[in-house]
Each structure stands twice: as C-alpha cells, then as structure tokens.
Amino acid sequence: MNWLTFAIFAFAAYVLETSLRSLFAIGDSGVSPNLLLILMTFVGLMAPATTVLWASIVCGLLVDLQGGATLEPVLGPAALGFLLAGYAVLQLRGLVFRESAATLVVMTFVAGVFAQLAIVMIYGLRNAAITPAEPIPGWDAATQLYHRFFVLLYSAAAAAPVGWVLFRFAGAFGLHHHKARNDRLF
Amino acid sequence: MTAFLTQRRAFALVVAVLLISSIARNSVSFAIASVPAALVQGLAAPFAWPLGAIATALRGDGERGVDSGVEASVAGQRLAEAAVYITQLEQRLYAAEQQLAQLMQTQQVSSGARYVVARVSGSSGDPTQPTITIDKGASRGIGLDSTVVSGVSLVGRVIDASPASARVSLISAKDTRLFVWIKPPDVLGGPREVLEQVTRSTAGAMFEARIEQGKTVRIGDIAYLADELWPPEAQGFIVGRVTRVEPAPDNPLQFQRVLIDPIPELSQLRRATVLVPVE
Numbered sequence: 001m002n003w004l005t006f007a008i009f010a011f012a013a014y015v016l017e018t019s020l021r022s023l024f025a026i027g028d029s030g031v032s033p034n035l036l037l038i039l040m041t042f043v044g045l046m047a048p049a050t051t052v053l054w055a056s057i058v059c060g061l062l063v064d065l066q067g068g069a070t071l072e073p074v075l076g077p078a079a080l081g082f083l084l085a086g087y088a089v090l091q092l093r094g095l096v097f098r099e100s101a102a103t104l105v106v107m108t109f110v111a112g113v114f115a116q117l118a119i120v121m122i123y124g125l126r127n128a129a130i131t132p133a134e135p136i137p138g139w140d141a142a143t144q145l146y147h148r149f150f151v152l153l154y155s156a157a158a159a160a161p162v163g164w165v166l167f168r169f170a171g172a173f174g175l176h177h178h179k180a181r182n183d184r185l186f
Numbered sequence: 187m188t189a190f191l192t193q194r195r196a197f198a199l200v201v202a203v204l205l206i207s208s209i210a211r212n213s214v215s216f217a218i219a220s221v222p223a224a225l226v227q228g229l230a231a232p233f234a235w236p237l238g239a240i241a242t243a244l245r246g247d248g249e250r251g252v253d254s255g256v257e258a259s260v261a262g263q264r265l266a267e268a269a270v271y272i273t274q275l276e277q278r279l280y281a282a283e284q285q286l287a288q289l290m291q292t293q294q295v296s297s298g299a300r301y302v303v304a305r306v307s308g309s310s311g312d313p314t315q316p317t318i319t320i321d322k323g324a325s326r327g328i329g330l331d332s333t334v335v336s337g338v339s340l341v342g343r344v345i346d347a348s349p350a351s352a353r354v355s356l357i358s359a360k361d362t363r364l365f366v367w368i369k370p371p372d373v374l375g376g377p378r379e380v381l382e383q384v385t386r387s388t389a390g391a392m393f394e395a396r397i398e399q400g401k402t403v404r405i406g407d408i409a410y411l412a413d414e415l416w417p418p419e420a421q422g423f424i425v426g427r428v429t430r431v432e433p434a435p436d437n438p439l440q441f442q443r444v445l446i447d448p449i450p451e452l453s454q455l456r457r458a459t460v461l462v463p464v465e
Contacts, residue, residue, distance in 0.1 A: 134211060
C-alpha cells in the first residue's frame with residue numbers, strides 16, 4: 001500500500017471529522033459519521049494483512065486524539081478497538097466481494113461493532129477500580145453504547161458515498177490489483 | 187544477522203504501549219498523548235479552522251450550546267473531572283497557605299528579636315541536664331531565658347549569662363516538656379496538624395508524644411514549638427522530626443507513640459544563635 005496516500009486520506013478524514021462534525025451531526029445528538037472507521041474498513045478489505053493491522057492502529061490513534069470520555073486524549077482505547085476491528089475484517093473479507101461499495105457499507109458496520117465494543121470495554125476498565133487509572137466522572141457504558149450504535153449506523157450509511165470516492169482512488173493507494181495470496185499476519 | 191526490531195516485535199511493542207496508556211493513571215496517559223495530540227492538532231488547525239467556519243455558516247447555528255442528552259453527559263463528565271482537579275489544587279493551595287502562615291509567624295515573631303550568633307565553646311556532657319556554653323553573654327544583651335536556636339531548630343534556653351559567655355540548657359534535658367504542632371514537612375502531606383505535648387523519651391529517641399489513634403501523624407512530619415511557657419520569639423521553631431510512629435505499648439488500640447528526634451545533633455553544635463528580644 002502507498003503509505004503516503006493513506007496518510008493524506010487519514011489526515012483528511014481527521015480534519016473533516018473534527019471540523020465538519022457539527023455540519024453532519026444529526027440534530028443536536030452529536031451523532032456524526034466516523035470517516036476514519038470507513039477508511040480503516042476500506043484498507044481492511046483491500047490491503048495485505050500486516051498493512052491492515054498497522055493502518056487500523058493509525059486510524060484508531062487519530063480517533064483517540066479527537067478526545068473521548070476523559071478531559072484530555074488518551075491513546076489506546078480506539079487504537080486497540082480499531083485493531084480488533086481490522087482483525088475482524090481480515091477474517092471476514094474472504095467471504096465477501098471486496099471491491100463493492102455495498103460490501104464496504106456492511107463491513108463498516110460489522111467492523112464498527114467490534115471497535116466500539118472494545119472501546120467501551122477499555123474505557124469501562126479504565127473507569128473501574130481494578131486499573132490504576134482514575135475513575136471517569138459520569139461514565140455510563142449504556143449511554144456510550146447507545147450513542148455509538150447510532151454513530152455506527154450513520155457511518156455505515158456514509159460508507160456508500162465515501163466508499164465510491166475511495167474505490168476511485170484505489171490505484172493511488174496501491175491496492176487496486178492486490179491479490180490476497182497470503183493473509184499471514186507477520 | 188536478523189534485526190532486533192522486527193515488524194512483529196515493533197507491533198507487539200506498540201500494542202503494549204497502547205495497553206499501558208489505556209489503563210494508566212491520567213497523568214501518564216495524558217503525558218503519552220500530549221506530544222502526538224499537539225502535533226496532529228497543530229497540523230490540522232490551518233485546515234480545520236476554515237472548514238469549521240464553513241460548517242457553522244452553513245448550519246446557521248450561533249454559539250452551539252450543549253442541549254442534547256449525550257453531549258450534556260460528555261460535557262458533564264469533563265466538568266466533573268475538572269472539578270475534581272480543581273479541588274485537589276485547592277487542597278494543595280490550602281496546605282501551602284498553612285505552611286506560609288507558619289513561616290510568616292516564625293519570621294514575624296523573630297523580627298521582634300535581635301539575632302546574636304555565638305560559637306559553642308563547651309558542653310557539660312551531663313545526660314540529665316545537658317548544657318552548652320557559648321562565647322557571647324550579657325554584654326551583647328543576652329539574658330536569662332533567652333531562646334537559643336540553630337538555624338530553624340530549637341536548641342534551648344539561656345540559664346546563666348555572664349558578660350562574655352552564657353550557659354544554655356538544651357531541650358534534651360531529662361524533664362523537658364514541650365507543646366508542639368506536628369505538621370507535614372511539605373504541601374504534599376495535606377492540610378493536617380496535631381497539637382501535642384512531647385516529653386523526653388526512653389525509647390531510643392529524644393522526645394515522644396502520646397497521641398490518640400484517630401489523629402494522623404506520619405514519619406517525616408515536623409514538630410514546631412507551640413508552648414506558651416517559651417518566649418514569643420521562640421514559637422514556631424522546629425523541635426524535631428518524627429522518626430517513628432507505633433502503637434502505644436500500654437494501650438495500642440487507643441493511642442500511638444510518636445518518637446521525635448531533633449534535626450541537628452545538639453551535642454555536636456559548633457554555632458548557635460541567641461534571640462534577644464528587642465525592647
């Protein structure tokens with residue numbers, strides 16, 4: 001994969017998410033599409049296994065840097081959640097027709113389920129007394145899951161138009177002719 | 187030769203760091219994220235600002251308030267965390283103010299006294315009534331009961347003053363009883379203080395105090411003089427440092443025995459300062 005192209009698209013997704021969140025959010029709910037999740041799923045469908053895992057971590061880190069439940073960003077919850085999602089995409093992509101926007105929509109939702117569950121679990125662990133981290137005031141896993149479910153739905157819906165753009169640039173990513181001959185991780 | 191940092195090892199290292207950052211204390215997690223966050227936000231700012239302005243203009247909102255349930259929850263979490271941080275800062279500020287007040291009291295009282303620095307020319311060696319002799323006396327205004335200190339540590343009182351020398355009774359005398367404030371040595375110890383009377387100890391330390399179990403005293407705490415029987419200029423000087431805290435041998439459930447030792451070795455002093463009250 002062309003990491004420069006990926007970096008540009010990841011950076012663009014980060015900028016668009018943070019700056020246009022208020023424009024694309026549904027009402028005042030704060031629900032907006034997760035463009036980095038869509039990008040991660042796209043890479044997950046097309047790239048070699050190792051590349052997918054690294055790209056998942058990068059996308060997750062960019063999500064972490066946007067801030068979460070704590071006052072300041074914490075690196076890890078989204079990075080690890082996206083890593084799990086990337087691994088899930090790797091396991092499932094052999095069952096689907098990869099170069100399809102419909103596939104991207106479905107896989108975005110599926111991968112997002114893994115990612116969001118992992119993120120909520122990690123923040124829940126952080127909030128629990130069993131880790132060194134200080135409790136997060138007002139943290140409620142149920143509220144978080146509720147909110148993130150709708151983010152997932154919106155992201156899956158947004159994956160159609162975003163996927164159409166990404167597939168046009170598959171050549172720039174260096175993914176157009178990838179044949180998954182060997183899906184070993186390392 | 188295979189490289190040490192293979193891709194597999196690098197991956198494992200990154201995952202390990204992320205795991206640690208995910209569950210570490212806020213100070214550690216925030217520190218790990220601070221540099222990349224500043225870097226990415228700095229790179230994104232030139233692009234994010236105009237896009238954000240466009241989004242605001244298109245959406246038509248003015249100042250977007252928090253009026254959704256989820257946003258309120260998130261904002262509430264952040265406010266609560268900020269409130270906890272502010273409370274911790276307030277506690278530290280209170281402790282710092284206490285310590286400053288203590289220092290200022292010492293200085294204010296001492297500013298009503300003149301300092302006469304003297305050399306220790308002799309000592310008695312008597313364990314029950316230990317004394318030292320200094321080379322300044324009545325000709326310098328030193329009189330009976332003048333307080334003698336060494337730095338900020340209390341040494342004793344003048345019991346005999348001739349024109350050119352004076353004899354000082356050390357606080358390590360057998361029948362010494364002093365009221366002291368026992369406080370933490372710095373602001374990190376929190377806002378706590380205990381007023382107790384210390385007596386000469388037979389348990390291997392200079393002084394000991396018998397304190398109720400509910401009162402918090404820790405090793406390293408400082409004992410400051412707070413005894414009305416001493417002159418005003420002596421108040422606040424350090425009697426010693428807590429070296430041991432243990433259950434009282436006779437009543438371990440209700441009382442604790444606190445052992446205190448002077449900070450300078452009184453028997454090895456070479457210089458001392460006499461506080462002469464200014465009329």
